[in-house]
Amino acid sequence: MDKLKTEILDLAKSAQRASLRVAELGSGEKNAWIKNTCTLLQERREIIFEANRADLEMADKKSVTGPIRARLDLSGSRWDDMISGLEQIAELEDPVGQVTRMWVRPNGLKVGRMRIPLGVIGIIYESRPNVTIDAAALCVKAGNACILRGGSDAINTNLALGEVLRDATTKTEVPREAISVISMTDRSAIDHLLRASSFVDLVIPRGGPELIRHVTEKSSVPILRHDAGICHMFIDKSAQFEMASSLILDSKLRQVSVCNGLETLLVHRDTKDDLLPRILKTLLKSGVEIRGCPEICRILPEAIPAKESDWTTEYLDTILSVKVVHGLEEAIEHIRSYGSNHTEVIVTESIKTAEDFLDRVNSSTVGVNCSTAFSDGFRLGLGAEIGISTSKLHAYGPMGLEGLTTEKFILRGEGQIRE
Amino acid sequence: MDKLKTEILDLAKSAQRASLRVAELGSGEKNAWIKNTCTLLQERREIIFEANRADLEMADKKSVTGPIRARLDLSGSRWDDMISGLEQIAELEDPVGQVTRMWVRPNGLKVGRMRIPLGVIGIIYESRPNVTIDAAALCVKAGNACILRGGSDAINTNLALGEVLRDATTKTEVPREAISVISMTDRSAIDHLLRASSFVDLVIPRGGPELIRHVTEKSSVPILRHDAGICHMFIDKSAQFEMASSLILDSKLRQVSVCNGLETLLVHRDTKDDLLPRILKTLLKSGVEIRGCPEICRILPEAIPAKESDWTTEYLDTILSVKVVHGLEEAIEHIRSYGSNHTEVIVTESIKTAEDFLDRVNSSTVGVNCSTAFSDGFRLGLGAEIGISTSKLHAYGPMGLEGLTTEKFILRGEGQIRE
Numbered sequence: 001m002d003k004l005k006t007e008i009l010d011l012a013k014s015a016q017r018a019s020l021r022v023a024e025l026g027s028g029e030k031n032a033w034i035k036n037t038c039t040l041l042q043e044r045r046e047i048i049f050e051a052n053r054a055d056l057e058m059a060d061k062k063s064v065t066g067p068i069r070a071r072l073d074l075s076g077s078r079w080d081d082m083i084s085g086l087e088q089i090a091e092l093e094d095p096v097g098q099v100t101r102m103w104v105r106p107n108g109l110k111v112g113r114m115r116i117p118l119g120v121i122g123i124i125y126e127s128r129p130n131v132t133i134d135a136a137a138l139c140v141k142a143g144n145a146c147i148l149r150g151g152s153d154a155i156n157t158n159l160a161l162g163e164v165l166r167d168a169t170t171k172t173e174v175p176r177e178a179i180s181v182i183s184m185t186d187r188s189a190i191d192h193l194l195r196a197s198s199f200v201d202l203v204i205p206r207g208g209p210e211l212i213r214h215v216t217e218k219s220s221v222p223i224l225r226h227d228a229g230i231c232h233m234f235i236d237k238s239a240q241f242e243m244a245s246s247l248i249l250d251s252k253l254r255q256v257s258v259c260n261g262l263e264t265l266l267v268h269r270d271t272k273d274d275l276l277p278r279i280l281k282t283l284l285k286s287g288v289e290i291r292g293c294p295e296i297c298r299i300l301p302e303a304i305p306a307k308e309s310d311w312t313t314e315y316l317d318t319i320l321s322v323k324v325v326h327g328l329e330e331a332i333e334h335i336r337s338y339g340s341n342h343t344e345v346i347v348t349e350s351i352k353t354a355e356d357f358l359d360r361v362n363s364s365t366v367g368v369n370c371s372t373a374f375s376d377g378f379r380l381g382l383g384a385e386i387g388i389s390t391s392k393l394h395a396y397g398p399m400g401l402e403g404l405t406t407e408k409f410i411l412r413g414e415g416q417i418r419e
Numbered sequence: 420m421d422k423l424k425t426e427i428l429d430l431a432k433s434a435q436r437a438s439l440r441v442a443e444l445g446s447g448e449k450n451a452w453i454k455n456t457c458t459l460l461q462e463r464r465e466i467i468f469e470a471n472r473a474d475l476e477m478a479d480k481k482s483v484t485g486p487i488r489a490r491l492d493l494s495g496s497r498w499d500d501m502i503s504g505l506e507q508i509a510e511l512e513d514p515v516g517q518v519t520r521m522w523v524r525p526n527g528l529k530v531g532r533m534r535i536p537l538g539v540i541g542i543i544y545e546s547r548p549n550v551t552i553d554a555a556a557l558c559v560k561a562g563n564a565c566i567l568r569g570g571s572d573a574i575n576t577n578l579a580l581g582e583v584l585r586d587a588t589t590k591t592e593v594p595r596e597a598i599s600v601i602s603m604t605d606r607s608a609i610d611h612l613l614r615a616s617s618f619v620d621l622v623i624p625r626g627g628p629e630l631i632r633h634v635t636e637k638s639s640v641p642i643l644r645h646d647a648g649i650c651h652m653f654i655d656k657s658a659q660f661e662m663a664s665s666l667i668l669d670s671k672l673r674q675v676s677v678c679n680g681l682e683t684l685l686v687h688r689d690t691k692d693d694l695l696p697r698i699l700k701t702l703l704k705s706g707v708e709i710r711g712c713p714e715i716c717r718i719l720p721e722a723i724p725a726k727e728s729d730w731t732t733e734y735l736d737t738i739l740s741v742k743v744v745h746g747l748e749e750a751i752e753h754i755r756s757y758g759s760n761h762t763e764v765i766v767t768e769s770i771k772t773a774e775d776f777l778d779r780v781n782s783s784t785v786g787v788n789c790s791t792a793f794s795d796g797f798r799l800g801l802g803a804e805i806g807i808s809t810s811k812l813h814a815y816g817p818m819g820l821e822g823l824t825t826e827k828f829i830l831r832g833e834g835q836i837r838e
Contacts, residue, residue, distance in 0.1 A: 020755070024779065097778065103800060109789055111799050116781045118811050197635060201811055216616060220635055222642075222812050243834040250836035336439070345830075358829050359516065360443065362535045370528055370832025379837065380530050380828065381522060392537050392620055393641050394813040397828045409799065409816045410777050411764075413789025415662040417669035418798065 004184060008192035011147065011180050012199035015120045018177035019145035023117045027094035029173040034090040034137050036168035038083055041133075044164055049075065051156035052129065059153060067257030067316055071127040072154055082130045085384065089137045092383045095405045096143040110412040115405045117143030119201035122193050123386075124149045124215060126207035129157035135204075136165050136179050138386050142404035145178040147193065147200070151207075152185040159183055194219040206387045208314075224394060224403075226387035228314040229259035229342035231372045234331040234357070235279070236348035237270035243369065244275065244347045245282045251345070251372040252288060257316045259388060260343050260375040264311060265322045266331045272299060272324060280322070288320050295324040311338040328353055332360055339363060341390040343375035364390055364397035423603060427611035430566060430599050431618035434539045437596035438564035442536045446513035448592040449560050453509040455587035456556065457502055463583055468494065470575035471548065478572060486676030486735055490547050491573055501549045504803065508556045511802045514824045515562040529831040534824045536562030538620035541612050542805075543568045543634060545626035548576035554623075555584050555598050557805050561823035564597040566612065566619065570626075571604040578602055613638040625806045627733075643813060643822075645806035647733040648678035648761035650791045653750040653776070654698070655767035656689035662788065663694065663766045664701045670764070670791040671707060676735045678807060679762050679794040683730060684741045685750045691718065691743060699741070707739050714743040730757040747772055751779055758782060760809045762794035783809055783816030 022030075041048070052074045059069050074082075095115045102112035121144050123135045132148055139146035150158040162181030169176045182189050194203060197220045205215040206226035215223055233251060235244050251262035267276050272295070280300045283290060290296065291310045292303035303322070310321045311334075325331045335344050345367040346357040354368045365375040365388075375398060377385020382400030389395050395403030441449075460467070471493045478488050493501075514534045521531035540563050542554045551567055558565035569577040581600030588595045601608050613622060616639045624634040625645035634642055652670060654663050670681035686695050691714070699719045702709060709715065710729045711722035722741070729740045730753075744750045754763050764786040765776040773787045784794040784807075794817060796804025801819030808814045814822030 023781065105798070105800055109793060114777075216639055220638075222810065224812075246834065246836055250838050254836075254838050358533075358831075362442065362827060365828040365830065367830030368832060369834055370830050371836045373837040374528060374830055374832075374835070375828070379524070380830075381524055391641065392825045393643075394825075396825045406811045406813075406815045408781060409784040409794070411784065411786035411789050411793055411799075412777075413787060413793075415665065416789045416793070417665055417673075418790050418792040419669050419673050 004186060004189055005192045007184070008182070008189055009196060009199070011182070012120065012193065012196040014177040015145040015147055015180060016199045018175040019117070019119045021173075021175050022140060022145055022178050023096070023119075023143045025143065025173050030094070030141055030143075031090045033140065033168055033172040033174040034086055036170075036172060037133070037137065037165060038086050040164045040168050041083060044160070045079075048157065048160045048164070051160040054156040055129075055154050064153070068127065071257060072129065072157075074129055074157060078130055082133050085134055086137055089134075089141055089384050092141065092401055094141065095401050099410070100407060107416050108414065109416045112410045112412075113407040114410050115402075116408050118404060118406055120145045120147065120199060121404065122147045122149070122200050122203040122221065124190055124193075124203060124205045124207070124211065126151040126211060127154055129154040129161060131206070132158050132161040132181065133165070134384070135386055138384060138401060139404055140174060140178060142401050144404055147180045147182065149182040149190060149193065155183075155185055190215070191218050194221055197221045204387060224389045224391045224399070227342070227390040228340050229261065229388070230263050230312060230314055230338060230340040231260060231343040231375075232264045232266055232331075232335050232339060232345070233262050233372065234266045234325075234328070234344070234346045235268060235271065235275070236328070236346060236350060236353050237268040238349040238353070239268075239271070239275065239347040240349065241275055241278055245279055247345070247347055247369070247371050248279065248283070249286055252283075252320055253286060253318065254371070254373050256318055258373075259314070260372050261316065262372050263313070263315055263321065264338070265320055266325050266334055267322065269295075269324050269326055276324070283320060288318050291319060291321045293323040296322045314340075328356060332357070335361055335363070341392070342388065343367070343372045345370060345372050364388065423605060423608060424611045426603070427601070427608055428615060428618070430601070431539065431612065431615040433596040434564040434566055434599060435618045437594040438536070438538045440592075440594050441559060441564055441597050442515070442538075442562045444562070444592050449513070449562075450509045452559065452587055452591040452593040453505055453556050455589075455591060456552070456584060457505050459583045459587050460502060460552075463579070464498075467576065467579045467583070470579035473575040474548075474573050483572070490676060491576075493548055493576060497549055501552050504553055505556055508553075508560055508803050511560065511820055513560065514820050518829070519826060526835050527833065528835045531829045531831075532826040533829050534821075535827050537823060537825055539564045539566065539618060540823065541566045541568070541619050541622040541640065543609055543612075543622065543624045543626070543630065545570040545630060548573040548580060550625070551577050551580040551600065552584070553803070554805055557803060557820060558823055559593060559597055561820045563823060566599045566601065568601040568609060568612065574602075574604055609634070610637050613640055616640045623806060643808045643810045643818070646761070646809040647759050648680065648807070649682050649731060649733055649757060649759040650679060650762040650794075651683045651685055651750075651754050651758060651764070652681050652791065653685040653744070653747070653763070653765045654687060654690060654694070655747070655765060655769060655772050656687040657768040657772070658687075658690070658694065658766040659768065660694055660697055664698055666764070666766055666788070666790050667698065667702070668705060671702075671739055672705060672737065673790070673792050675737055677792075678733070679791050680735065681791050682732065682734055682740065683757070684739055685744050685753055686741065688714075688743050688745055695743070702739060707737050710738060710740045712742040715741045733759075747775060751776070754780060754782070760811070761807065762786070762791045764789060764791050783807065
């Protein structure tokens, strides 16, 4: 057995042992570790930024620019957000041990569902080193051990953050082995983790299509994909200009490098004499590049003809693909064919069309008359989020603490038999 | 591409197309199909029993006997149970479209969770041809299409039942392609299904350890294991003889070929002068073969020394492994090491020990003072069950209609943006 495999399996085994202890900790004990982490992050601020600068320099050498480079950077508001995120997680209600329902059977047997941790959770993510902190805090708060594997482009920052997370266990009940950051940048480290189904209960891949495809193919551990967002907005014929343009601009431009950003706009053909040209002009004026279907290109000479691949591209940039459709039916058909089960929104004044869209589109978040940017655990009131699942099982859509737990059945009897 | 692979992929693709239609059907339309199935089963009773006799003769030629042969047999009460099971499923509340929660965010955005079907569900099972009927009815009632693959030993019966399920779609809104029974007994048919992750949303393997291992290794489709049950009962020192013996006998002997049957008894050492010998004698008198730890073999000369493998064996027979433990801690340790996350019960008069057991044992069903036989969807009040999941994600333990659905987020806004 090769050395790397042995190392990953050893790490997974000790995570599993640690997970049994984490599962039995009370909220106070887990929160003490989160608070230690906050303190230690501030104390080691300089060390961490030094590591982060090393990663940024590496990116510059590879000529990485734009949103991809920006994601790597831990400075500015991102640092403060990371700390306040931790403080919020400490304040979240502990899901472990909650009895969510309890009922009594005709024979007097009491039956309930109790929330329990999943066990060991592997998180495989790209860029964004702050995920290291968020993900570890959420996993442990929900009573789990975690194994973290960030992108090789953020390896220095991730390892520095990992040391903080582990050192913060000192003088707490949380075992050090409950948090591991995989230091090997070799991609086969991921593959060994994905085959460790005896020790790992869940793997969450967060990243681009290539990572997701690789993990789906290789994993014998259950996975919840946190996939690209090809988010759609459908502008119905009854939509009003003010609301439509404000929702489109917020969904596309609020922050372009996020998975809940708008990537494809579908517009009802009945709007093409008035509403549609006004929307297109507003987009152009806001600096958005438009890749359009032939009809859009006829209306707007500045539009670039969309290729087939544009309908499945997550631009993460100031680019929007726009298509004219005959109505709700064609919009739904397009979303089913090209979407990624992430977030879709309709803008309409018609109650019938709104309800049809809500009922029939089965993406993980489906909205009426709101920005796609609300597809976010914090904005929806989940307290925090580990990511946005596009896998239908277990947790579909923004996934908070609850998604990191499961429910067992508990039975309270007085000697009941079935015979 | 080989022919078998093409056939399975074509079947999966048409199941996916059909699933979009099933997802939009109302309860009345799905129930009409279930009722047609009942009628058609009665009409074709003779044809089905002829197919079942062919399977039984095949089993006899292979000298299959005991519980394994019994499971194949569709006659007697099993036929009537199958029909009444269908009638019950028709009466179950339809989960699709249920909004399980709805809350309002500070900005007025209404956020809810709506139940939706999973899509296409593959079920891979051994023996028990009645599963063909139950599983198809549950999948379609929950708005899904299903692909069924029973054991090759029941192939004639399964194909006859599959024809009934498909023919019953005539004059209903349920598309015929929503139900498929794979007719190819070649095992690689399973492997092709397990790689069809673009078309299949979930695979449920129900069967022995070899099947489960194979499916876990090969599948890129999400799976929920419905695994062997190595169920434990722990007799605490405070247990009373009457209750303990009645629960042990019911758990072990009510029906020996079921996954919620008792396989290992753990007994507190402080009972060994009185309670334990009485329990062992009762078991012997009831015809149970005892495989004991050294301490048990000293107390009961008739006991057979347990081998290490006995602690992980699902006997499905009148055999019980019995071990003396020092107390709760060792009982939990044993369950964690040898159990299969199915069902564990404690028999105790101590509230402290009962609560510790309920909190700390994280198998899918954990009980106090009741028979292990209650780990059953119908008995727990779920209405019906597709099986008992030993996978922690999504549905852990007895799994009913709800487990065949997921929840999407729905947002109802009035133009809210995030900026």
